Amino acid sequence: MINEKMFGLGNEASIIRELSEYGNKRKEIVGEDNVYDFSIGNPSIPAPLEVNETLIDLLKNMDSVSLHGYTSAPGDKHVRDMIASNLNERFNCKAKGELIYLTQGASASLSISLRALINEGDEVIVFAPFFPEYRTFVNNAGGKMVEVQPDLSSFYPDFEDFSRKISYKTKAVIINSPNNPTGVIYPHDVINKIASILKSKQIEYGHEIYLCSDEPYRELVYKEIEYPFITNYYDNSLVFYSFSKSISLPGERIGYILVSSKCKDSERVYKAICGAGRSLGFICASSLFQFALPKIVNSLSDLSKYKENRDILSKGLSDLGYEFIQSEGAFYLFVKALEDDAVAFCKKALKYDLILVPSDSFGIKGYVRIAYCVNKKRIIDSLPAFRKLKELYLEERK
Numbered sequence: 001m002i003n004e005k006m007f008g009l010g011n012e013a014s015i016i017r018e019l020s021e022y023g024n025k026r027k028e029i030v031g032e033d034n035v036y037d038f039s040i041g042n043p044s045i046p047a048p049l050e051v052n053e054t055l056i057d058l059l060k061n062m063d064s065v066s067l068h069g070y071t072s073a074p075g076d077k078h079v080r081d082m083i084a085s086n087l088n089e090r091f092n093c094k095a096k097g098e099l100i101y102l103t104q105g106a107s108a109s110l111s112i113s114l115r116a117l118i119n120e121g122d123e124v125i126v127f128a129p130f131f132p133e134y135r136t137f138v139n140n141a142g143g144k145m146v147e148v149q150p151d152l153s154s155f156y157p158d159f160e161d162f163s164r165k166i167s168y169k170t171k172a173v174i175i176n177s178p179n180n181p182t183g184v185i186y187p188h189d190v191i192n193k194i195a196s197i198l199k200s201k202q203i204e205y206g207h208e209i210y211l212c213s214d215e216p217y218r219e220l221v222y223k224e225i226e227y228p229f230i231t232n233y234y235d236n237s238l239v240f241y242s243f244s245k246s247i248s249l250p251g252e253r254i255g256y257i258l259v260s261s262k263c264k265d266s267e268r269v270y271k272a273i274c275g276a277g278r279s280l281g282f283i284c285a286s287s288l289f290q291f292a293l294p295k296i297v298n299s300l301s302d303l304s305k306y307k308e309n310r311d312i313l314s315k316g317l318s319d320l321g322y323e324f325i326q327s328e329g330a331f332y333l334f335v336k337a338l339e340d341d342a343v344a345f346c347k348k349a350l351k352y353d354l355i356l357v358p359s360d361s362f363g364i365k366g367y368v369r370i371a372y373c374v375n376k377k378r379i380i381d382s383l384p385a386f387r388k389l390k391e392l393y394l395e396e397r398k
C-alpha cells in the first residue's frame with residue numbers, strides 16, 4: 001500500500017500548474033500570441049550576462065572533479081562565508097557563514113526549516129493571502145497551518161486576528177514580503193509590530209516562536225524603501241532566500257537558509273536544519289551554482305522591465321474600472337474578481353483566453369492573481385480581453 005497522502009499530492013496538480021498546462025495546450029490551438037497566460041511566476045527576463053560568463057569560466061578553468069564533486073552537505077564553506085559577509089555589508093545583520101545552509105531554492109529552504117522546527121501537532125501561522133505550497137510544506141513537517149486574515153485595505157496582517165491565533169502550540173510564523181500574490185511589501189512598522197507581538201507571546205508561553213521570512217522577491221521592489229531585514233527586528237528568526245527570481249534562475253535550484261546569529265541556541269537550530277536537510281535528501285546544492293555565487297551574488301536581472309509591466313497593467317486595468325491594491329514588488333497584481341466566486345470569474349475569463357489564478361488556494365476568496373512576469377506585448381495585447389470580460393459583467397447586470 002503506497003502512502004495515500006503523497007498519492008493525493010501527486011495526483012492533484014496545483015491549480016497554478018494546471019492553468020499553465022491548459023494555457024500551453026490552448027497556445028497550440030489558437031497560437032501563442034492569442035493566449036494571455038498570467039498563471040505562473042516564471043521570470044521572462046534573461047539572467048544577467050555575467051551568470052553565463054561565470055559558468056563558462058568555471059567550466060573552462062576550474063578543476064572539473066572539484067567543480068562537479070560533492071561539497072559539504074550545507075554547502076561550500078567559502079561560499080557560505082561570502083554570502084554572510086555580503087548580507088552583513090548590505091543589511092548590517094551579523095550573519096555568520098556557519099549558520100547558512102545552501103539549498104535547492106526557497107521551496108527546499110521551507111521544507112527543511114519547517115521539518116527542523118516542528119514537532120507533530122505544532123502550529124505554524126501564515127498570513128493570507130499566501131503562497132499555496134506553504135500548506136504542503138507545513139503538513140509534510142507534521143504541523144498544522146493556522147491562517148491569519150489580512151486587513152483588506154492594505155493587505156498587511158490583521159494584527160488582532162494574529163494575536164488571537166497565536167497559541168501555546170505556535171512554533172513558527174511565516175512571512176513573505178514582497179508578497180506572492182499581492183505584491184505588497186511590509187514596511188518597517190509592520191515588521192516591528194509582528195516582532196513585538198511575537199516577543200510578548202514568547203514571554204507569555206515561555207518558549208521560542210520562530211519568525212521565518214520567505215523572501216525570494218527581496219530585490220524585486222518598485223518603490224523607495226529600505227528593506228527591513230528580519231534578523232535586525234527579531235532574534236529567533238530565519239531567512240529563506242532564492243536566486244530563482246532576482247537573477248532569473250528558477251530551474252537551477254539555488255538558494256539558502258540563514259539562521260540568525262541572535263537566535264536562541266542558534267547552533268542547535270542550525271544542527272536541526274542540517275538534520276532535516278539530511279533526512280529529506282536536500283544536501284549539497286548544485287556545486288556548479290555554489291561556485292558561481294561569489295561572482296554573481298550582487299547581480300540582478302533587468303528588473304525595470306517588471307516595473308514597466310506593472311505600470312502598463314495597473315494603468316490599463318484601473319482605466320477599465322478593475323479594483324486592486326497596487327503591487328509594490330514581486331511580479332504579481334492581486335485584482336478583485338467581478339463576482340464573489342473567483343473560480344467562476346476565472347472560468348469566464350478563459351472565454352477570452354485570459355488565464356488568471358483564482359485566489360482561493362491563496363487562502364482568501366474573491367480575487368485573482370495576475371503574474372506580470374511576461375513580455376510587455378502580452379500585457380498590452382491582453383487589455384482588450386480584460387475590457388470584454390468587464391463588458392460581459394456589465395451586460396449581465398443590465
Ligand code: PLP
Nearest residue numbers: 041105106107131176180242244
Ligand atoms: N516562496 C514564494 C513566496 C514563492 O513565490 C516561490 C516561487 O514562486 C517560492 C517560495 C519557491 O521558490 P523557489 O523557486 O526558490 O523554490
